[in-house]
Amino acid sequence: MYGAIVIEPHQPRFKADREHVVLLSDWSDSDPERIYANLKKRSDYYNFGKNTLGDFARDARQRGLGATLDERRMWNQMRMDATDLADVSGYAYTYLMNGATPVSNWTGLFSRGEMLRLRFINGSAMTFFDVRIPGLKLGVVAIDGQDVEPIGVDEFRLGPAEVCDVLVAPSDDRAYTIFAQAMDRSGYARGTLAPRAGMSAEIPPLDPRPRLTMRDMMGEMKMDMPMQHSTHGMDHGAMPMKGSEGSCGASMHMPPPLQTGPGVDMTVATPRTNLDDPGIGLRDNGRRVLSYADMKTLDAPISIDTQREITLHLSGHMQRYVWSFDGLKHSQSEPIRLHHGERVRFTLVNDTMMTHPIHLHGMWSELETPQGDFLSRKHTVVVQPAQQLSYRVNADALGRWAFHCHLLYHMEAGMFREVVVA
Numbered sequence: 389m390y391g392a393i394v395i396e397p398h399q400p401r402f403k404a405d406r407e408h409v410v411l412l413s414d415w416s417d418s419d420p421e422r423i424y425a426n427l428k429k430r431s432d433y434y435n436f437g438k439n440t441l442g443d444f445a446r447d448a449r450q451r452g453l454g455a456t457l458d459e460r461r462m463w464n465q466m467r468m469d470a471t472d473l474a475d476v477s478g479y480a481y482t483y484l485m486n487g488a489t490p491v492s493n494w495t496g497l498f499s500r501g502e503m504l505r506l507r508f509i510n511g512s513a514m515t516f517f518d519v520r521i522p523g524l525k526l527g528v529v530a531i532d533g534q535d536v537e538p539i540g541v542d543e544f545r546l547g548p549a550e551v552c553d554v555l556v557a558p559s560d561d562r563a564y565t566i567f568a569q570a571m572d573r574s575g576y577a578r579g580t581l582a583p584r585a586g587m588s589a590e591i592p593p594l595d596p597r598p599r600l601t602m603r604d605m606m607g608e609m610k611m612d613m614p615m616q617h618s619t620h621g622m623d624h625g626a627m628p629m630k631g632s633e634g635s636c637g638a639s640m641h642m643p644p645p646l647q648t649g650p651g652v653d654m655t656v657a658t659p660r661t662n663l664d665d666p667g668i669g670l671r672d673n674g675r676r677v678l679s680y681a682d683m684k685t686l687d688a689p690i691s692i693d694t695q696r697e698i699t700l701h702l703s704g705h706m707q708r709y710v711w712s713f714d715g716l717k718h719s720q721s722e723p724i725r726l727h728h729g730e731r732v733r734f735t736l737v738n739d740t741m742m743t744h745p746i747h748l749h750g751m752w753s754e755l756e757t758p759q760g761d762f763l764s765r766k767h768t769v770v771v772q773p774a775q776q777l778s779y780r781v782n783a784d785a786l787g788r789w790a791f792h793c794h795l796l797y798h799m800e801a802g803m804f805r806e807v808v809v810a
């Protein structure tokens with residue numbers, strides 16, 4: 389079950405003639421427990437190169453030969469080329485726009501000359517969407533429900549739970565495609581803006597499948613080199629990249645690195661701190677793509693003069709499909725305790741090669757620039773591979789709160805902490 393909740397401000401800053409909610413999601417007919425079991429099982433595929441005949445015979449007996457072959461093919465394909473970017477891809481998911489498949493083509497109507505407000509919501513379990521409407525400039529006016537300085541872009545990335553409102557002004561009496569491709573380019577959600585029902589526009593091809601680069605694995609580097617996929621199958625250990633040429637903000641403190649161990653297969657010695665990187669697959673694509681550096685909340689911050697620093701490493705072990713904060717799964721961890729009214733700076737260091745949308749319930753996360761200035765008020769903060777960023781939290785809500793990666797299976801696998809405000 390899902391839906392959209394729209395809270396209208398008392399005094400709207402941005403006026404529109406008409407608005408549409410555009411809710412993106414990922415649908416699978418597979419039981420999520422089965423998908424999770426497959427993710428957990430993938431370590432065997434890495435360790436032994438391929439499945440044992442016994443595994444195969446058991447699956448075929450239980451689930452039928454055809455389904456087993458299909459699934460093997462699916463996971464083999466994912467292991468070959470998709471796993472570094474998305475744990476669950478278009479091989480398992482159909483991407484939906486307002487519940488409609490790409491073929492069903494959800495359509496939002498407009499009259500020529502109208503200003504439209506589109507409220508994009510990523511309600512998916514596991515999918516980052518890269519959204520654009522060829523032929524229209526997107527005027528971003530709100531992020532996570534908070535007004536921002538308007539900025540015109542061609543494209544933006546939306547992580548699970550993130551929300552982005554854009555204004556568009558279609559001037560021609562024609563259809564426009566709303567194109568939302570999955571970050572790993574394994575599929576897309578699609579809908580249409582049109583003056584009349586039943587119209588459609590050209591659907592652009594999927595972009596090339598992006599490849600992780602040195603920057604994604606080791607932090608700030610000057611060169612970009614494609615990673616070999618075989619790196620996933622070995623124990624990375626700590627990356628000996630100290631002293632690489634970085635451009636980290638001078639005031640950003642460097643927290644001590646995490647140790648590798650049973651739950652942590654890699655760490656990043658020199659995380660990068662810049663926020664102007666739109667992310668894997670969106671760099672230098674010829675379009676103006678929104679980045680976190682562009683998002684400037686118009687209202688004043690509510691958390692100033694922080695009194696305490698909390699640093700957390702986003703960690704994981706790919707082979708075991710374990711995800712965690714500071715190498716500890718939820719079941720192994722103690723709650724993070726905040727005093728009521730306390731103002732805390734959270735610094736997150738992503739020691740993995742995956743992009744994590746981190747969501748704190750109950751309180752805002754106010755993202756800072758690398759220099760420590762207020763940037764944007766968010767409820768979900770996406771941390772890119774090998775990136776370090778900070779946000780401030782005003783602990784103004786008593787109670788027990790969830791703090792977790794918003795990728796469903798990362799949360800399930802342990803990237804979850806309880807935050808207690810007392």
Ligand SMILES: [Cu+2]
Pocket residue numbers: 711742743744745793794795798799803
């Ligand atoms: Cu995650």
